[in-house]
Amino acid sequence: MTLVTDPAAPRIAIVGATGVVGNTLIELIEERGLHYREMHLVASARSAGRELMVDGRPYAVQDLEDFDFGRADIAFFSAGTPVSTEWVPVAAAKGTLVIDNTNAFRMDPDTPLVVPQVNAHVLERRPLSGIVANPNCSTIPLVRVLQPVEHRWGIRQVVASTYQAASGQGHHGIEELLEGTELALRDPDAELPAERFKPPLAFNVVPSIDRLLDTGFTLEEQKMLQESRKILDRPHLDLTATCVRVPVVNSHSEAVWVEAGAPVDRKELVGLLAALPEVTVHDAENPAAFPTPLRAGHPDHVHVGRIRVSPDNPRGFWLWLVSDNLRVGAALNAIQVAEHVLRHGFMAGGTR
Ligand SMILES: NC(=O)c1ccc[n+]([C@@H]2O[C@H](COP(=O)([O-])OP(=O)(O)OC[C@H]3O[C@@H](n4cnc5c(N)ncnc54)[C@H](OP(=O)(O)O)[C@@H]3O)[C@@H](O)[C@H]2O)c1
Known part of the structure; x- marks a missing residue:
């Protein structure tokens, strides 16, 4: 109480x-x-x-x-x-x-x-x-993992691709995905609802979230850049994103490429991320244990998996992030x- x-x-x-x-x-x-x-x-x-x-x-x-x-x-x-x-x-x-x-x-x-x-x-x-x-909702998990990298090695560039859930469009978004999925299962040629998501989201991926700007980027993509710069206090941070809606009910995922300012030791990176508050690192080699929107774990954590330092560029590494957009985001x-x-x-x- x-x-x-x-x-x-x-x-x-x-x-x-x-x-x-x-x-x-x-x-x-x-x-x-x-x-x-x-x-x-x-x-x-x-x-x-x-x-x-x-x-x-x-x-x-x-x-x-x-x-x-x-x-x-x-x-x-x-x-x-x-x-x-x-x-x-x-x-x-x-x-x-x-x-x-x-x-x-x-x-x-x-x-x-x-x-x-x-x-x-x-x-x-x-x-x-x-x-x-x-x-x-996509900026929050991203800056939480970028900040310690910036402090330790500096960041030259970030390239993020998001895989964003229907709940990001509120309860109407969830309903439209579920209704469209049911309709498409019954009749693959049915006209699917496309009010919240255009084209329809059921059995699809849609590479546009929020309105399209003159630059060719969407507002969602611009938000990720501008907001990350403001939160990290790095007005010239080089960050670019492609934001994609996927037919998942809840929890956003992101594939993030980071080029740091110096070579990154993978073990140190894993330790740095694992020490962050409310972050769970899933450092298993088993693909069945990689974090996904369906099974990531604690709903109030940012889940990080697939931590890979590039063999061709020791300053560059990939992260896979999953977090509940309604909670964490x-x-x-x-x-x-x-x-x-x-x-x-x-x-x-x-x-x-
Ligand atoms: N969903 C996410 O993952 C997420 C993440 C970050 C930020 N946000 C932001 O949070 C906001 C709400 O998102 P949501 O996903 O919760 O949407 P939602 O499920 O569609 O809920 C919208 C809420 O806003 C109320 N509302 C709409 N128009 C109103 C008006 N003219 N006056 C007063 N209340 C009004 C609705 O009330 P009624 O029931 O009376 O219509 C409802 O309570 C959006 O701005 C969204 O961008 C959402």
Whole structure:
């Protein structure tokens, strides 16, 4: 039970509480025993009045349009970029600390972009904007393994290819994949739903996520570059990505090529990665034991396998990453930001 009467415990609002990230935030608040003295679940008028349980207590979902952010010390936003663009400044103006899961403020210079295991030091002071941004779901696991490599050997270049799950497009994305799969199994010539994924995702891989930019890269690919540079504080980091949607329900994977600044000893690299918090290294030669979205292990860890130093270039190596995009890539990162701020940061002396 984490509802407490302690006046130092925050009043929490979850905007987008009915979505897959919102649901995961609720699960994690329960699992981790985050203390709160009020809980407000907020979504659109479509789900206002719907009841959701938190720690065994029912809460009616409130319409965002009617919600008074003066009632929340911390607000987690996971309701899409347009909703955050409009409503996060409203919440911040009321003094609420916003932890935003969308793309709206990630590159704003007054808003820290935080992966607590990598750059928690930026949370010492309250951000000028009153917002802490959560990075993209593929950026979070990537920077967590890149940081120690940068510290030890330096990084010359990173090339990442992602294999991203349908849940990255929210609950409608999961439904569209499942519906399309069922239809295709019944009739291979059936017209498959293609609202969230174009072309359809069932029995397919789709090399485009988010909108296409003039550069020929997608916004998702640009986010990985810009966000990694900001989090690692390497404004000229040479990183390039191809982001691909695959017919997996949940958990993103990434094949990552890193060219370091000096020759890399494989054993040392394995040891360095294995020593990271909440990272599991799967260093088995047996292909059946390689981490996959279906069977990686602890859902709150970044799983690393297939660690290969190139025999032709001792500075270059490959990593295979698997992590739960709803947890590690979204809700867990947001909760860990809140936990850090409440324990060590600018809210430690009180809720505001
Ligand atoms: N899924 C991921 O892996 C992931 C990872 C990182 C970041 N994110 C970001 O998190 C956000 C939510 O993603 P999701 O996957 O949870 O999506 P989702 O399952 O589709 O849920 C969307 C949530 O937003 C609410 N919402 C939509 N329009 C709204 C409006 N006009 N006013 C108030 N609430 C509104 C929905 O409420 P109703 O029930 O009322 O429609 C629902 O609670 C997105 O910005 C996404 O980019 C997602």
